[in-house]
Amino acid sequence: MRSSVHAPARSVMRMLAVIASMLLVQAPAAPLQQQQTVTKAAIEGVVLRAGTGEPLSRAQVMLTRAALRAGETEVPPELARLQVSGAAAIPPSTTDRNGRFLFKDLEPGAYRITVVRNGYARQEYGQRVFGGRGTIVNVAPGQTLKDVAVYMTPAGNVSGTVRDSFGEPVAGLQVQLLRPAYNVMGRISFQQAGAGRTNDRGEYRVYWVTPGRYYVSVAARALDLLELAANSNEYLDREVPTTYYPGVIDVSRAAVIEVAAGAELNGVDITLAEQQLFRIRGRLMDAATGQFPRSATVSLVPRGLASPIAPSYAAGRTAYNSATGTFELRDVAPGAYWVRATAVANTATAVVSQAGVGRSVNDVLMEALASTHSTQVAVDLTGSDIEGLVLTLNAAVSIPGRLSVDGASLPSVPNYERLRVTLRPATQGGITNPTRNQPLPPEGTFILENVVPGDYYVAVAPLPPDFYIKEARLGQTDVLSQPLSITGPVTETLSVVLSPRAGHVSGVVRDDRLQPAPGIQVVLVPDTHRGRPDLYKTTSTDQTGSFSLRDIPPGDYKVFAWEAIESFAYFDPDLIRRFESKGKAIHISESSRQSVEVEVIPAGQ
Template identity: 40%
Template sequence: MKLYAVLALLLVVPQTAISIQPQEPASKASIEGTVVQAGTAKPIQGARLTFRSNADPPGRTAPGPFAPEPMVSIDTDSQGKFTIRNLDAGAFHMTVAANGYVRQEWPEARLNLTAGQTLKDVVIELTPAGVVYGVIRDETGHPAVDIQVQLLQPRYKFGGQRSFQKARSAATNDRGEYRLYYVTPGRYYLAASSISDRFGLMRLAQDNPNAIQDNFALSYYPGVADFRSARPIEVQPGADSIADLSVHREQFYKIRGHIIDSRTGQPPAAVTVWVESEGLTGDNVLLKSDTTYNAGDGTFEVRDVPPGSYVVRAEFPEGGGPALSGKRARGLTRVTVFDSNVDGVVMNIVAAASISGRLTIEGGELSGIPADFATVRSLPYSQALNPDGTFRIDDVMPGEYQVVTCIAMVTNSAGCIRSTPDFYLKSARFDSTDVLNKPLQFAGATPTPLDIVLSPKPAQIDGTVLNGKQQPAANIQVVLIPDRNRDRSDLYKLGLTDSIGHFTIRGITPGAYKVFAWEA
């Protein structure tokens, strides 16, 4: 499988304060009802209802699609009842949550209030959450202490790659016991390991000076090393699921080689070396391992590496090493560890360069939108996007890249968290070559511009997912897969059904697709 780095455009719009002027109560709407347990009608005390409106209330200081949504919250009383008043007329998104129950959401299409309307006798049913618990033992049958246990739900990422979504996590106690609670009913896989890096998490348990820190390999329920042999766990509403498994101690190995600065042909005087692996969620995570570097001959050694596939990286420390026009220099190589040490790895330090270009919107200009241009995953550096749409991406290493745009309201170092799907990527050209449907080949410093065009006319799909009983299926992932150009990750879209099985996918590039939905 060919691995691509990703160039991603993040248009980040900062949060803006709002102010709401008081209005006459007569123009307001209200809702009265009860929250109960599904199937029993038992009232739920302390359930929290949250209402969000997309309407622009009078007095908002920052109107427009990127302004924050007004929010109102209320908790149910001892009888499970609630009354919420003084709501503005319009469409609302309602969320209902309670400890021990599955969160329910209602989209704007289901809750549309008119001025002065009182909606009475609303009954909201919440499904009880489940519990997964068990005991983790080693190969001798003894309790495995401080094991990181993860409940995983299969998901699909952009590009059609299968990964896992972390549902719940815990660490075993001195008896090897773990307990995962408040679990949404559904199908899951259970994984356990002493190395929390496999999950991309910080260590869940504190180091105990009186405990032996053993190294246990990643295992899946019911105690297998290969995910393809793992047995799924069906979590039922309000029920306990028992899942015991065995883990096995694993051998650690070393990665050894030498580093050369390609600009001088000599080993660098100082360099930082680290190792990354692909976590269960599909993201790169830093492997906690001991590394040493000898500047005399350029040799390096990485210790305590379990079997797996890794990316070994090297970079001059901040402010160290010879500079080239103010650019950083780095090196990387991919290594697979099986059942022995890996020797003879050669890593060349190469100077980074810049890519300049321009982003335009078809039929309009980009000016006036505050934004950042950032590179994601392998290149976590951000540069400003100018008001006229021009940009410059610094610290780009030679290699193949995929161009992806993401117009985001909220972002982090991994990319979009919440985006507005009002555009789609229509074209991308580098040195007059199409780099939308094939990788961008970057050989180093060049005056060649990257021209990106967004279209403000994306497509949209609405639908409903039913289960085997022809009933609405809630909390089901929907995946949109293109018929052509399946190497383009921007063409893959994800959706999630609401409490009535409805889903909406926006921001779609026009074309032919297939839609899939499944529980796991």
């Protein structure tokens, strides 16, 4: 009787236990089952020779997950949710005899496609200009993206002979192709795009060069793995200053070569300059202690905005003797320079002090600069050495200032307390002056602390819409149209005036068929003061070919529209001179609104 009463209960309990265990097993599997429903994707395409459409075999195609940057096309939300972080690298694909490639079993999402092949310039899918960014491709779950065509441009080759001033070939020298590249501040640097070595006949050949414009330099070869392959009977029998094609030491006088697609550019011969080199010797003195610093750095920087690049050897071989406080710069070519010296108090322990622990990077940098003693002296090196140059190191200086608004009170500007006046280096190797994160008072007074000697541009950020810097003066000296030069203590006030009456330019870019051209980079270039990067404005046309540029200071400008241009290449004066006639001239006055039509400059011109 008892058994018959409890048997059903036990059966029910067993059933509930089984059901519970099934739920426990199935519950964690729900996300896995959901993940397994995501269908893989695929991308297939072809690699072709640009101009002929010939399929290219043995090309390596690389697929990488896209990391979006500002201004790039966003990944659709439904794909962004499917992006897998930390996914394994995707093995490359090699094109077959028909130039075809295929990537299977891909996670849905956004990708970039890059292709390399011997004899051709590296190419990214959708890339308009070498070195630029290509187009992101998106694949949805279960999608096979077909007919992706990547056109590769044949590389060029450069060859020539290096001889001395007597016509004798020089062996064992390193020849480099240097591509000029600009940054957002308009500063230029050299990026090596290829290298070769002269043989016993002085001949060199740099192969598979990406089409473009280059400087060619020749110098004594640095010690590297190439030394292992050098002939044991070979040695460099002379001092060789870095020389630029066709045979100059000053890079501003060098000629630029144009390497076309598939071109064999022969006869790029270089005659080594018989340039007398000099030395600069002197000593350092710390004004605060009356002693020479325990450790210091001494450097040489070309003086003037017309010398954007220092030859690689121009800084000379520097030696500072901490025991005597003397320095020597050797093998320096004639020219106008800044001799710059910097020393940090308590160098051995001034990495980050205990007081800096837990503070912001900006505050730590301010502390470091406060302990920096530096100076710079202008020198003109002509026909002889410079001896006995004394550099007196001073502590970083403070500059009092006031920010105001033309025709209005500062508090009338929205979020005026967030405005910051900063100094940006106007020469290579300068130090950006940091500012403390303190609200600007209603009267607009501020102090720029720990400013080291150097040349600077005055900047204000973040500028509200329709505002521009109308005036900047240190005492009575204009420091807006020319750099602010700091050589020692400053007693005058830096006065900066903003105006809410900036100009505006809008318009349409048209192609050679007079149709609106979308996706074109539009650049506003000043006619004068082209050394001021803040006067350049840029944007891209929308789907209707329209563009808009605002916050423009009054002045004369030209509007250019390039189908393809390297990043910040519009700072290159040679490029602007080539296309000067293609620019649309406009005059901007305060509060003016201009509307223009601009003709696109096709890629490849």
